[in-house]
Amino acid sequence: MKRQVDGRKARGEKRRTEIIEATLRVIERDGVAGVTHRTVAAEAGVPTTSTTYHFATLDDLLVATLIDCARDMATEVYWMIDRARSHGRGRGAEEIAKLLAEALGPKRGRTMAEYELYLLAARKPELRPAARRWLDVLTSMVRHDDEVAFRVFLAGIDGLLIQGLIDDEPPGEEELRPVVDYLLNPR
């Protein structure tokens, strides 16, 4: 049978994704610098050689992990837009502000990981399509008649996030809302 769920290949791919997830956890905790075959293997609870079997080099592991991370981010943005739409016109700012506050609060580690992806993509062209994915999702979903205003909006989101990461106490939802609102409809 080809569709056997517990076969060799299926278990292999399962472990592969487990390794990727463990890598993401390591990046969230210690940054890309903390990623080694051994730390990842320990985090995933597998022998060291398992990571080298599924990913030829450490670089492959990093690239695979960050592409995965970018995919998650893009789908999250997708659902955010969807939610903002269903909440009616003009309520988009609240949804976005809430998401930003989460990114800087409970999901801070994840946000840092995403910006390490950005920086790695700056050096590795192969990662750029993945890093740009959430930008593409936004661009394709949101109607933008004013090209310049939309570009400011995209840049503003990134700036708010990265500056929030180096704040001693990151801004909360209520602090972000007027800024996001301004970004969405400047007068």
Added chain:
Amino acid sequence: MKRQVDGRKARGEKRRTEIIEATLRVIERDGVAGVTHRTVAAEAGVPTTSTTYHFATLDDLLVATLIDCARDMATEVYWMIDRARSHGRGRGAEEIAKLLAEALGPKRGRTMAEYELYLLAARKPELRPAARRWLDVLTSMVRHDDEVAFRVFLAGIDGLLIQGLIDDEPPGEEELRPVVDYLLNPR
């Protein structure tokens, strides 16, 4: 004499700054990941032990380098504002757009280094004052009656830069000017 320029201490501090400059070059070329005592020593043309003599640990070297980098960035921003002012009201956008285009073009490596500083500051609170320095300079020099608009401006600059770093062909000055202009005087 205390003012001897060729004394023991003076040469020591000179080498110290040479090591810091070499470290910055390594970061620009290979990123923070490429910084080791040996690569830095080779880049500076000094023996390996020299880097450990002047900086107790690798971390100290990194922190010293990034603080130095941040200082340069802040003074550059200072002079940019000064220039924009002398060019008369309303010409600020051109000056800023030119600076951004340079940061994404000839000085791309330096810009990447600066964002590695950001990300490191997100994990090391001791680096945050240094990372925020150029923001503080802007805040103190530019009159801003509208708090929200100014915040959008700061975030926009960062967003434009970091998104420019993952573009396959970074935007040029003429492409950036309308966006910067929009950031400065939204209607």
Added chain:
DNA sequence: CCAATAGTGGGACTAACGTTCAGGTATCTT
């Protein structure tokens, strides 16, 4: 049923790493 194959895991090898140390030299202080 059986050869081929994908996955597993313990061990080990080499290279590179951060860091230490001890001996040496030039400079400063008194």
Added chain:
DNA sequence: AAGATACCTGAACGTTAGTCCCACTATTGG
């Protein structure tokens, strides 16, 4: 002049890294 001081550096230590090897197991396709 002479001891103290700051700087310099070759050699080496112990550790950890990436990666490879090989014997083993369980699944697969014919």
